[in-house]
Amino acid sequence: MAFENQQQASAYWRENIRLVLGLLTIWFAVSFGCGILLVDWLNEFRFFGFKLGFWFAQQGAIYVFVVLIFVYARLSSRLDIKYNVQED
Structure with a gap:
C-alpha cells in the first residue's frame, strides 16, 4: 500500500478510523443496549x-457482529479504491 503523500495517508486513516468507530458504536448499541439495557422492554415481544431481549443477548448481537464484518470489508474496499491503494 503506497500513498502519494502524507496528507492522503492521513485522510485515508481518518476515514478508516471513523468507519471502525461507527461500526463499533452500532455493535455496542445492539449488544449492550438490546441485550442488557432494553432487555425487559424487548422481552415483551x-x-x-x-423473548426478543433474550434472543438479542444470546444470538442477535453475534449475528449483527458477523454482518458488520461484511459491511466493514465492503466499505473498506471502497475506501481503498477511493484512495487508489487497493490490492490487485
Missing part, C-alpha cells in the same frame, strides 16, 4: 418463539 417474541421472535421465533423466544
Whole structure:
C-alpha cells in the first residue's frame, strides 16, 4: 500500500478510523443496549418463539457482529479504491 503523500495517508486513516468507530458504536448499541439495557422492554415481544431481549443477548448481537464484518470489508474496499491503494 503506497500513498502519494502524507496528507492522503492521513485522510485515508481518518476515514478508516471513523468507519471502525461507527461500526463499533452500532455493535455496542445492539449488544449492550438490546441485550442488557432494553432487555425487559424487548422481552415483551417474541421472535421465533423466544423473548426478543433474550434472543438479542444470546444470538442477535453475534449475528449483527458477523454482518458488520461484511459491511466493514465492503466499505473498506471502497475506501481503498477511493484512495487508489487497493490490492490487485
